Amino acid sequence: MPExxxxxxxxxVQLLGPVRARRGGRQLSLGPRQQQLVLAVLALRAGTVVSxxxxxxxxxxxxxxxxxxxxxxxxxxxxxxxxxxxxxxxxRVLASVGGGYELRLAPGQLDAAV
Numbered sequence: 001m002p003e004x005x006x007x008x009x010x011x012x013v014q015l016l017g018p019v020r021a022r023r024g025g026r027q028l029s030l031g032p033r034q035q036q037l038v039l040a041v042l043a044l045r046a047g048t049v050v051s052x053x054x055x056x057x058x059x060x061x062x063x064x065x066x067x068x069x070x071x072x073x074x075x076x077x078x079x080x081x082x083x084x085x086x087x088x089x090x091x092r093v094l095a096s097v098g099g100g101y102e103l104r105l106a107p108g109q110l111d112a113a114v
Contacts, residue, residue: 008084011093013043013105015112021082028081034059035074042078042094042103043110051100075101 009024019036021028030036041058042050056067059074075094082093095102108114 010106010109011082013039013103013110015040015043015110023082023084030081031074031077034070035077038071038074039078039103042101043105044112046103046105046110046113049097049100049102054100 011028012022014020014022019030019040021030021039030039037059038055041055052068052071055071055074056063059070060067064070075096079092079094093104095104
């Protein structure tokens, strides 16, 4: 998995128990349950691209017409939480790749993998 080096402490993601994320010992606000679910799906597949359609299927049993927009909104919220410096930060923890997203975590940044 690619390691992100933005000068900030690394992000640590917890999936065992409540979904949480920390950076430098500080718990990050991850937003609503659906947004946390998007993070969980991306974290379980860290280092690989997860399509928007896969995220829609993970979040909704019966996807509304606005589901893809919902995924964009949740990814935006996660980026605000996970990435200091926002769009001005070229080192993306949560990258847009083709028709999906990739969560870039180094070994040891996900409790379920440790």
